[in-house]
Amino acid sequence: MVRTGNLPDAGLVRSLMATVRNTRRGIALLLAGTLSASAGSPILAVPAAPRTAATASMSSREQALQALNRLAFGPRPGEVDRVLEMGVSRWIDSQLAPETVADTLLPARLQNLPTLAMSSEEIFNVYEKPVRDARRQRRLASSPASANEIPMTREEAAEAQEKIAPEKRPRRVIEELSSARVLRAAYSERQLNEVLVDFWMNHFNVYAAKGLDRVLTTSFERDVVRPRIWGRFEDLLLATAKSPAMLFYLDNAQSVADPEHRPPVPARAAARRAAAEAMSEESGTVVRVVRRGGLNENYARELMELHTLGVDGGYTQKDVTDLARVLTGWSLEREGGGFVFRERVHDIGAKTVLGHTFSAGGGIEEGEEIIRRLARHPATARHIARQLVERFLSDDPPAAVVDRVAKKFLATDGDLRQTVRALIESPEFFDRTFYRGKVKSPFEYVASAIRATGAETNGRVPVLKQIAQMGEPLYLCQPPTGYSDAASAWVNTGSLVSRLNFALALSANKLPGTSVDIARLIPAADAADPARSLEALAKVLIAGDLTPATRATIAKQLEVRTAPADDPSANTQIALIAGLILGSPEFQKQ
């Protein structure tokens, strides 16, 4: 079982995680070394316009590319020209107002993913309950009379699970969520919206393979995060705090006050409370646990460390403990799995968090108040600003940009649209220093390659496996930190090999569920000539931004393998050129 406890389908989840997380932080830091924006790295010396001073600005074509690489998942064929035609700043304005951008073709692509529209309860009933029932059956079958009875073997258990149709197995839920993310990244016209969904889902990471989060994550993204990423941070924060997915993931659902701090209860109620309710991670199901439960600091700590103030945000262990006490009773309903405030297990003692004292006798309003305070805290502004700049601009965020973005965050009460706009409108955003200066995450890499080649993908398991193999299985980041935005986390031997193999497989049209026609991307006349096809493909796939060294390497490859134009292997040749471009150090960067 993979860290998921006695989940009925831990084995199933495993298969998604299966290929997975390959070497997320492994060896080499290879690309970090070869690709990061260190001065003098040949890859940065884009031939047409050698970098001069750190303040040099980009050409308008480069600006369009920068916008498409950072605010979108990379350009599709011809898209740079379309953005230039529209004007880069008008394109940015439209992306900042996604509700004004038509996205008419997307719904059709998502229509075969039924769980996206289901409530948590429906998902539970369709995907979880059959497995749990089957498991209960097995338990019953294995416990009766005969002490010598041999319980079901693993093989038998697996067979029992086989009886559940593949499209009804629990892992299907995470698969559909992941497919939707890939399809939206590849095809949505509201690209900045999708980049920000990725950012905020990662900021408020939940591990979708942990117990009930298999059921709850769909609603978390759809109902909690997506509707709030253009609003105010405190609303987003409060919604995540009350979200079943987060309450379960970070254990707050089972955090209850110590008995001496609970409200007094009449004797009969006290007796009833013997069967007190709470969510138990142990079985991933709703069980009557426990009066012996106690305070769980997990969420309180991460709320300050990861979601708001940052690890150096100036809070103490006492703040963590008292914040956990403030949040006692924030839990899940036994039926339906929605948010519920359990007054009877709420800590009614006096607490002090970050210098703010709550006098004895408070209720749910204490938590709401402290969360709003945390959302408006200057340390939170800096922390969020820093993460945004790291995501959109550089692994080494320039202090001036962080300051500017943090100030905007504070001045606008955490208005996220204005905060993001402040970042994009910073002069540094179009500084040449940052042009193709950031390594793509695996998800970004795969999405950008699909876009660059104009591939048609169904976003299903084969492509998801590729992303997982590179180290970023979607929705399956176990620690609450979420995935790193820095190259050092992504570049290592194992994942580089996976990236290169993906590039070759995609270009050769060998990725099941995804089809590409590389030859169609360039004029037939170019396709007939190896040297011209290299130039043409470099232009289409990476806007010509190949270093002379990479060009020479690929050209050398062509000399070895020149094929006559009418030879069917000419297409193989073109596919190989495309594969080499997509696998090149240059294409690893945005």
Next chain:
Amino acid sequence: MLNRRLFLKSTGLAVVAGGFLPNVFVRMASAGTPASRRVLVAIFQRGAVDGLNVVVPFAEKAYYEARPSIAIPRPGSGEGAALDLDGFFGLHPSLSPVLPLFKDGSAAFVHAVGSPDATRSHFDAQDFMESGTPGVKSTTDGFLSRAIAGKTVPKPSPLRALAVSPSLPRILSGSAGAVSMTNVSEFGIRGGESSGAASDSFESMYADTVAGTLQGTARDSFEAVKILKSADPSKISPENGADYPKGPFGNSLKQIAQLIKANVGMEIAFTDIGGWDTHAGEGGVNGQLSNRLRDYGQGIAAFAKDLGSRMADVTLVTMSEFGRTVRENGNRGTDHGHANVMLVAGGGVKGGKIYGRWPGLDSSHLYENRDLEVTTDFRDVFAEILSKRLAVKDLKPVFPGYELVEKKRLGIIAG
């Protein structure tokens, strides 16, 4: 029972401090075993194995009282009885393949070992055990990665840390780098007929773009692929009649043995084996746990047999996130508990002994009145192995905030 005990004592296999025999692998090894050739093989039993039914405290009356339907009978009580280890503890009969390793002094167990953190969440407990920082969630890397980082070798291989696992496990995540693969023979650039050409082109492209301090690592990446291609470990057949059990665990160990024999510079290997979360229908002599243990025991025994004298270079250790409740539950299973048992085998191990302080199973001795108490920190075990076998000089970065107290040193590793 008494007879066996006497026999063990008389043969000197019941180890006493200062008087142990060098274990069989050390005796078998023709030459010394330089630290540079040494390998740590770490195995995680994910799901929390029921250690009390692995190494059974058969001399404890409380054990049988707590487990009416799943206890393993005392040694000598006929078929399916525990295999006596030292007169107090016995081995689950499904682990009979491992018994010879214990008897010849090349394997030992540590009992009542675990994490000082009290969590009973698989999720957190595995995380803490792999990060090596119980109770601290913000640790981003794994302790074996930090161990590798703190270990200097003359010519580090890109394959020095390797997981035979579908994903890079937390325990090996970190800046030191590690490779994970499920199938050694498939690790490489796969481009059909163009594989070789594509691989060369990529290598050349990346070599040309190398700049700065991490220059060497670019080479390493392609070197790893090349090393595996030329060493071709998958062609190395099991030796000495070793018979690996079918299934992922046996296959993982077989590949780790191949990599060791292929001399690819691997220093730490990791793999895992699941299916231990026996909340219901755990079984005793037969059943769920028994089946898993058979796979586990046969795998480890085959691994040791396959490597033969080379096992003197290898230290194998198994761990699991926590133990299980002393008392069986209403479903003839066990729930999440606290302390557990670890197996340590191979070169340098002072085997044939159960290490650790046994806290007892009487209600008064149980942790929170339900679980075996942790008397040995799992880091005590790794600290000894890492410092004595793998020449990791400074353990502070490996286990921040932890110190191996000399008084608590197990002495499980020679030297």
